[in-house]
Amino acid sequence: MKAIVQDAYGSADLLELREIERPVPRDDEVLVEIRAAGLGPEVWHLMTGRPLVARAVLGLRKPKNPVRGWDGAGRVEAVGAKVTDFKPGDEVFGNCEGSFAEFARAKAAKLALKPVGLTFEQAAALPVSAATALQALSGPARPKQGRRVLVIGASGGVGCYAVQLAAMYGAEVTGVCGPGGADFVRAQGAAHVIDYTTEDITDGPHRYDVIVDNAGQRPLSVLRRVLAPRGTLVIVGGEGGTALFGGLSRGLRAVLLSPFTGQNLRNLVAVIRREDLLALKDLAESGTLVPPVDRTYPLAETAEAVRHLEKGHPRGKLVITVP
Numbered sequence: 001m002k003a004i005v006q007d008a009y010g011s012a013d014l015l016e017l018r019e020i021e022r023p024v025p026r027d028d029e030v031l032v033e034i035r036a037a038g039l040g041p042e043v044w045h046l047m048t049g050r051p052l053v054a055r056a057v058l059g060l061r062k063p064k065n066p067v068r069g070w071d072g073a074g075r076v077e078a079v080g081a082k083v084t085d086f087k088p089g090d091e092v093f094g095n096c097e098g099s100f101a102e103f104a105r106a107k108a109a110k111l112a113l114k115p116v117g118l119t120f121e122q123a124a125a126l127p128v129s130a131a132t133a134l135q136a137l138s139g140p141a142r143p144k145q146g147r148r149v150l151v152i153g154a155s156g157g158v159g160c161y162a163v164q165l166a167a168m169y170g171a172e173v174t175g176v177c178g179p180g181g182a183d184f185v186r187a188q189g190a191a192h193v194i195d196y197t198t199e200d201i202t203d204g205p206h207r208y209d210v211i212v213d214n215a216g217q218r219p220l221s222v223l224r225r226v227l228a229p230r231g232t233l234v235i236v237g238g239e240g241g242t243a244l245f246g247g248l249s250r251g252l253r254a255v256l257l258s259p260f261t262g263q264n265l266r267n268l269v270a271v272i273r274r275e276d277l278l279a280l281k282d283l284a285e286s287g288t289l290v291p292p293v294d295r296t297y298p299l300a301e302t303a304e305a306v307r308h309l310e311k312g313h314p315r316g317k318l319v320i321t322v323p
Contacts, residue, residue, distance in 0.1 A: 036124035144171075251267030
């Protein structure tokens with residue numbers, strides 16, 4: 001089968017379309033014939049091996065799994081001996097490690113039936129990003145009707161879903177994005193938009209009940225300044241920071257500080273679960289949650305897609321299609 005392989009950590013230049021052996025599912029796994037795969041910052045982190053602390057899981061000197069890709073959608077080709085929830089021919093979506101390939105293995109517990117009415121491309125844009133947004137806005141961070149929510153990085157993969165979900169909960173949403181992204185962010189449900197190149201989140205008079213920070217660059221002191229005294233801050237991802245810890249150090253500081261302040265400061269490391277995929281399936285089928293696909297690239301042009309992710313500001317998700 002054809003797959004996008006990376007034998008060493010580094011840039012998109014190291015990605016290679018190569019013929020490799022088709023994987024065989026373990027007892028609790030499903031073999032998925034991939035039709036489309038989502039591309040987001042989490043894939044870029046896997047490629048670069050940054051932050052360095054992540055290599056304890058990814059592989060110290062080189063990737064343990066050289067096939068890139070993290071989530072996808074397609075048809076079930078085969079199931080493991082202990083899998084009873086799926087059968088060959090089922091259309092599914094979810095967390096498929098090594099999804100930039102014609103076939104990929106996936107834990108059955110991290111898959112769900114594809115939402116009815118969605119294309120494979122739309123379904124592939126959901127799993128990691130939408131589940132992360134769903135978890136970010138859960139528990140004390142779930143906004144109540146009329147509360148103010150600030151989403152930083154609102155035009156990106158996680159951010160656009162966070163805006164949609166917060167608006168669905170009845171919140172007054174402000175989205176922070178770059179130049180040219182305002183119309184897109186408003187289309188996701190934001191009532192207000194801040195262009196970070198011309199405005200600062202501290203310029204306005206408002207304090208927010210919930211802040212979801214997907215961008216990872218602003219100091220905690222700045223975020224806390226615009227967070228309500230009893231508000232909740234959710235830091236998503238690990239952008240910026242040092243080579244060793246990346247932005248994870250900022251998230252750790254937030255968690256350590258939280259018990260000593262009235263504000264709830266959280267650091268989110270999302271875990272893909274079937275219950276979340278089923279919730280996303282219901283929301284997508286009802287039309288409440290709409291996967292915004294910025295661009296699609298064929299499998300052979302995956303390196304170019306990664307370059308676009310690095311250089312530009314995709315509005316929504318980038319998707320790799322597999323013929």
